[in-house]
Amino acid sequence: MYIDSHCHLDKLKLDEFNGSLDEVMRQAKQAGVQQMLCIGVTLDDFPQMRELVKDYPQVAISCGVHPLYIAKHPLEQQQLREFASADDVVAIGETGLDYFYDSESKHVQRNSFAYHIELANELQKPLIIHTRDARDDTLSLLREGQAQNCGGVLHCFTESYEMAKQAIDDLDFFISISGIASFRNASELRDVVKKLPLDKLLIETDSPWLAPVPHRGKQNQPAFVADVAKCVADIKGITVAEVAETTKANFFRLFNRVEPVSA
Numbered sequence: 304m305y306i307d308s309h310c311h312l313d314k315l316k317l318d319e320f321n322g323s324l325d326e327v328m329r330q331a332k333q334a335g336v337q338q339m340l341c342i343g344v345t346l347d348d349f350p351q352m353r354e355l356v357k358d359y360p361q362v363a364i365s366c367g368v369h370p371l372y373i374a375k376h377p378l379e380q381q382q383l384r385e386f387a388s389a390d391d392v393v394a395i396g397e398t399g400l401d402y403f404y405d406s407e408s409k410h411v412q413r414n415s416f417a418y419h420i421e422l423a424n425e426l427q428k429p430l431i432i433h434t435r436d437a438r439d440d441t442l443s444l445l446r447e448g449q450a451q452n453c454g455g456v457l458h459c460f461t462e463s464y465e466m467a468k469q470a471i472d473d474l475d476f477f478i479s480i481s482g483i484a485s486f487r488n489a490s491e492l493r494d495v496v497k498k499l500p501l502d503k504l505l506i507e508t509d510s511p512w513l514a515p516v517p518h519r520g521k522q523n524q525p526a527f528v529a530d531v532a533k534c535v536a537d538i539k540g541i542t543v544a545e546v547a548e549t550t551k552a553n554f555f556r557l558f559n560r561v562e563p564v565s566a
Contacts, residue, residue, distance in 0.1 A: 316522060
C-alpha cells in the first residue's frame with residue numbers, strides 16, 4: 304500500500320474524473336494508494352480545499368503559503384495561526400524559498416518562511432518545504448529556526464546530494480521524491496536518490512503536475528504514486544514492496560497526527 308505524501312487535490316481538473324473526487328479516490332485505491340496528504344498553498348484557497356476533502360478520511364491536509372504565491376497573497380500571520388492550529392491540519396506548508404522562478408521577492412519569502420518555521424515549532428507540526436535554487440538560505444533558516452524540533456520534509460526534491468545529506472544529518476528531515484526522478488533528463492537526480500537512505504525517503508505525486516513515466520503529458524493524480532515507487536525501486540535496485548512499506552512507515556513517523564485508515 305502506497306502513501307502519496309504530497310498532492311494538490313483542489314487543483315485537479317475534475318472533468319476528467321466525472322466531476323468528482325470519488326473517481327480520483329477509486330483510481331487511487333485501485334492502484335494501492337491507501338492515504339494521501341493534500342497540501343495548502345494559500346490561505347485564500349485553504350477553506351475551499353478543506354471543504355473539498357472533508358468527507359474522505361484517507362485524505363489529510365496541511366496549511367501554508369507557497370513561496371511563489373507570497374507576493375500576490377501576503378502572509379497574514381494571525382490567519383495562518385488560526386487555520387494551522389486546527390486539529391485536522393497535520394502539517395505546516397507548503398512553505399520555503401524559490402529563487403528560480405522569483406528572485407525579486409527573496410526578502411518577503413524569507414520572512415514568510417521564518418514565520419512558518421516558528422509556528423511549526425510552536426504547534427509541533429512538521430514542515431513541508433519547497434526549495435529551488437535557494438540551498439544555502441533554506442538550510443540556514445531551518446537551522447536558525449531549530450526546525451529539527453518539529454521535523455519536516457524537503458518535498459519534490461531536485462537539489463544536490465549535499466543539501467539532502469545536510470537536511471538529514473543536521474535536521475533529521477525527510478526527502479520526498481516525485482515523478483521527476485523518472486524523467487529522461489533527470490540522471491543527476493537519480494544519482495542522488497540512489498545515495499539517499501530509504502528510511503529517510505517519502506514518495507509523492509505533487510499532482511496535478513509532474514506526471515511520472517509512463518504518464519507524461521497527462522494530468523497527474525495520486526494513483527500515479529505507484530509509478531514513483533517503481534522508479535525509486537528501480538534506481539535503488541530493491542523491490543517495489545520495500546519502497547512502499549518503508550516510505551509508508553516514514554510518512555506516519557513524520558506526520559504523526561495522521562490516523563492510518565484501513566485499506
